[in-house]
Amino acid sequence: MEIITVEEAINLKKALFIDVRSPSEYQESTIPGAKNLPLFSDEERKKIGTLYHIDKYQAYEKGLKIGSSKLYLIFKTLTSFLDSVNKNTKVIIFCWRGGMRSKSITLNLQMMGIPAFQLKGGYKAYRRFVLDQLETFKNFFHFYTIHGNTGVGKTKILKYLKEKGEPVLDLEGLANNRGSIFGDIGLGMQRNQKMFDSLLYDELRKNNKDYFFVESESRRIGKILLPKFLVSAMENGTHILIRSNIKKRIEHLKQEYLPIENKNKIINLIYHNSFFEGKKGKQWVNNLITLLLEDKYDKFIETLLIDYYDPLYSHSEKKYEPYDFILYNNDIDYCVKELISMIDN
Structure with missing residues (x-):
């Protein structure tokens, strides 16, 4: 045999x-x-x-x-x-x-x-x-790490880059989780550590270039723990900050999280998550749920961004100042073109 x-x-x-x-x-x-x-x-x-x-x-x-x-x-x-x-x-x-x-x-x-x-x-x-084998990729790739507040379109930028043939390491895609309270909305079951590691190894070994585009992440995405060498390499890479206006951020999040289709699940997550109430108080949580019940999706997302997510991530954003590059994602095609041009130059 x-x-x-x-x-x-x-x-x-x-x-x-x-x-x-x-x-x-x-x-x-x-x-x-x-x-x-x-x-x-x-x-x-x-x-x-x-x-x-x-x-x-x-x-x-x-x-x-x-x-x-x-x-x-x-x-x-x-x-x-x-x-x-x-x-x-x-x-x-x-x-x-x-x-x-x-x-x-x-x-x-x-x-x-x-x-x-x-x-x-x-x-x-x-x-x-x-x-x-994962450990053998330590210091193997240079990472162009993309930062930005929730909703600036980081995931969409990575998708466009991949369509253009650029090497993209979509960690949230590999984990099948966005790494937030609403991380599994519309995605189904999160992958476990074993499957994530296998998919990560596959992505690393198949890349014949010496760099990756990647979204900035903490060491944990949902239940998944990133390898220490990967977190270190991302921290030591080139840091790119993406900015966008509040209107475009709201549109991005509506497309990604589909609040109309997932309204009941989102309400359930908010209602049963003590973290929101601990940070913002019961009245704020009740007002947030009311906005959803009244189908005021734009105002719901805007409230979450301005009152909760932007202040929450402001500290991590300052960690990498001054950024190597700052881009405004008012036109995603232009933004992607600039990122590719940055590599070529």
Whole structure:
């Protein structure tokens, strides 16, 4: 049976990673781009695991019975995947530790003529590899760190830069969280630390330039903790301050957070967050909720910005004065053009 190490697999030009762990294991974290073809469902895995602590032989027998009934479907599904990729693509099969789940499927695929490899050490080895490799990027890139008050359009600027082919490290995108009280509005579930680290490693290793554009962040984004080397590199980079007028900031935030569609969730977050009341008082919170209930979205956002967010971030903004560059985002195309020109010059 063909076995491949994590480093060898990651460096393949054409690879299709197949995660044969249960759906919940896959959902928690996996190798970026991997497809899930589970040998056992969550319930089946749980039953086999319980049985294993009582009678190992019976557990193996039950696993064989369940798994063997799914091998044909896994084979057919995998061949449909292969129809849409390069013919030289190598198939990498992995489970948690490179055990029986990935071994049985790899052997069967090889017998069917598919060039499949079992990942040595499984996902556990991949996770250890990612953590080790992240540290190798210390002092590797120069960061153009973009600062600015809430709503100046930092996320949109990064998106435009990426569309222009510039290397952008979208940390909030990788975390699937904006790092604020309203950080998950319209985004769904935040990624966990394992998945964030994997996606971060992927972004770093794929960049063939020596710099990144990145939005200024604290070390924590929601539940995610940024690596210390990354925070340090961002702090030691080139600092760019983006400014914009209050009207444009309100428009940016309406587009990003969709207060009409997410009104009830926003009200619930405000009502149950003691931080607002502790900082601004109960009356201020009640007035804020009233603005939303009365559909006065512009005034709601303006109140949040002027009374809460701008004073809150004024200290961190002063930390990097004097800024290397200050740009006014009244025209995003012009702003992006200036940033690219700054790199070229």
